[in-house]
Amino acid sequence: MKSNRELFESLLAGEHRALARVISKIENRSPGYRDLVSELYAHTGEADVIGITGSPGAGKSTLVDKLAETYREPGETVGVIAIDPSSPFTGGAVLGDRIRMASTVGDMDVFVRSMSARGTLGGLSTATADAVKAMDAFGKDKIIIETVGAGQNEIDIVRTADTVAVLVPPGSGDDIQTLKAGILEIADVFVVNKADRDGTDRTVQELRDMILLDSGDGYSSGGGNHHSQEVIDAHDDWEPGDNEDRATGWTTPIVETVATRSEGVEELLAEFESHREYLVDSDERAAQVRQRYAEEIRTLLREDVHAMLEAELEAAGGIDDLAESVRRGETDPYSIAGDLLEPVENCVGELRVDEE
Amino acid sequence: MSAGSDQQSVRCMVAKVGLDGHDRGAHVIARAFRDAGFEVIYSGLHKGPDEIVQAAVQEDVDVLGISILSGAHDTLVPKIMDGLEEYGAKEDTLVLVGGVIPEEDRQPLKDEGVSAIFGPGTSIEETIEFVRENTPER
Numbered sequence: 010m011k012s013n014r015e016l017f018e019s020l021l022a023g024e025h026r027a028l029a030r031v032i033s034k035i036e037n038r039s040p041g042y043r044d045l046v047s048e049l050y051a052h053t054g055e056a057d058v059i060g061i062t063g064s065p066g067a068g069k070s071t072l073v074d075k076l077a078e079t080y081r082e083p084g085e086t087v088g089v090i091a092i093d094p095s096s097p098f099t100g101g102a103v104l105g106d107r108i109r110m111a112s113t114v115g116d117m118d119v120f121v122r123s124m125s126a127r128g129t130l131g132g133l134s135t136a137t138a139d140a141v142k143a144m145d146a147f148g149k150d151k152i153i154i155e156t157v158g159a160g161q162n163e164i165d166i167v168r169t170a171d172t173v174a175v176l177v178p179p180g181s182g183d184d185i186q187t188l189k190a191g192i193l194e195i196a197d198v199f200v201v202n203k204a205d206r207d208g209t210d211r212t213v214q215e216l217r218d219m220i221l222l223d224s225g226d227g228y229s230s231g232g233g234n235h236h237s238q239e240v241i242d243a244h245d246d247w248e249p250g251d252n253e254d255r256a257t258g259w260t261t262p263i264v265e266t267v268a269t270r271s272e273g274v275e276e277l278l279a280e281f282e283s284h285r286e287y288l289v290d291s292d293e294r295a296a297q298v299r300q301r302y303a304e305e306i307r308t309l310l311r312e313d314v315h316a317m318l319e320a321e322l323e324a325a326g327g328i329d330d331l332a333e334s335v336r337r338g339e340t341d342p343y344s345i346a347g348d349l350l351e352p353v354e355n356c357v358g359e360l361r362v363d364e365e
Numbered sequence: 366m367s368a369g370s371d372q373q374s375v376r377c378m379v380a381k382v383g384l385d386g387h388d389r390g391a392h393v394i395a396r397a398f399r400d401a402g403f404e405v406i407y408s409g410l411h412k413g414p415d416e417i418v419q420a421a422v423q424e425d426v427d428v429l430g431i432s433i434l435s436g437a438h439d440t441l442v443p444k445i446m447d448g449l450e451e452y453g454a455k456e457d458t459l460v461l462v463g464g465v466i467p468e469e470d471r472q473p474l475k476d477e478g479v480s481a482i483f484g485p486g487t488s489i490e491e492t493i494e495f496v497r498e499n500t501p502e503r
Binding site: 025026029030032033036037095101102103104105107108114115117120121122123125 | 373374395399404407413415419420424425453454503
């Protein structure tokens with residue numbers, strides 16, 4: 010068994026086993042994993058990180074497989090993080106994305122890692138961000154994060170990426186409406202996969218309409234859609250010649266692909282590339298990265314405080330006894346929370362006074 | 366790392382290797398492992414030994430369960446074990462073989478480094494119990 014120091018050295022030296030082990034430590038929150046990750050930071054920043062999300066069966070894994078294959082042709086190395094849901098009851102999971110990643114089998118320079126939620130609040134997005142750092146430090150040129158776009162948790166995860174592609178299968182019809190909330194804002198590129206099927210043209214048209222409509226809503230509601238202002242600006246470009254000064258924004262493109270036959274993959278990669286250039290040229294990358302780190306810091310603090318409070322709970326006799334006292338009508342959850350937090354608040358208050 | 370930590374989860378890979386299309390057993394095991402709270406990576410059918418090794422190393426699994434019903438265990442399993450050794454993963458991976466393995470072939474497989482062989486009629490509980498008790502400390 011290697012020490013963290015040895016693991017770190019081996020990872021930088023390009024040992025696959027070490028990378029695998031470091032990601033396990035990150036997932037397990039093993040002792041010392043934080044120091045390990047903070048050391049990794051000095052060696053990161055080189056990789057392009059791409060997020061792929063979409064409903065189950067949209068063809069994410071197949072597309073990721075083809076993307077990895079195409080990246081490999083000029084010799085770029087690829088890391089893939091495939092995220093599957095786990096059972097909230099047993100914690101068990103079947104991670105099946107690997108089955109569909111067959112094109113690059115036998116090629117160790119495509120490093121595929123399956124991860125699942127392990128039940129901590131926001132924990133998976135932290136673990137994903139850390140795993141991305143590990144792959145980046147290892148020297149992967151491209152890192153792809155694949156996840157089912159089902160809820161807030163998944164949206165947080167794909168935000169770890171520089172460029173996010175949202176997959177929409179043809180014939181989604183009203184489904185596109187349901188995608189609107191949340192998904193529209195995070196998409197840098199829309200991919201209509203399985204584009205050889207009926208309904209592709211209609212789906213593309215609906216997406217285009219939705220993007221247009223959304224930009225209209227954005228203006229009339231006076232920016233109620235606050236965090237996608239940039240996206241809204243970008244959509245203005247759908248009207249050629251209108252508002253020339255806004256032409257620097259990003260136009261969310263729609264790419265048609267047939268992942269099983271690798272059709273449209275080159276076009277998709279070209280869009281990823283132009284989005285990357287846009288991020289760099291517009292300085293949005295800096296803002297994006299800043300926001301990402303702010304989120305990471307908050308999550309870490311939340312986790313730490315959470316752990317501290319769990320310890321406090323244990324000291325107060327455990328959650329079960331407290332819950333039982335509420336059940337018997339002796340007290341209420343608000344009073345308990347207040348009582349438990351009071352000493353902590355006092356401590357923090359005293360510390361601040363000391364500093365002054 | 367103690368197995369008692371709440372963030373720790375047993376990671377298993379259930380693998381079908383070679384020209385053997387019978388995966389009902391592998392599916393049943395994968396599901397049972399999931400329900401036992403393990404994280405299960407299923408390889409899919411008709412995988413070569415090198416593919417199994419690649420997946421096992423990258424996923425950093427604690428347990429590798431190989432299902433073979435074709436009779437080719439005496440060629441395929443050693444190839445997998447050699448591959449694991451190449452990546453330094455042989456020592457701390459618990460390798461199990463499930464399927465139809467004749468009595469006289471069992472000792473040679475164990476000599477290769479296989480920890481246990483589960484033939485037809487093994488109860489699922491027995492397998493899960495074995496995994497829980499024998500998962501290597503890391």
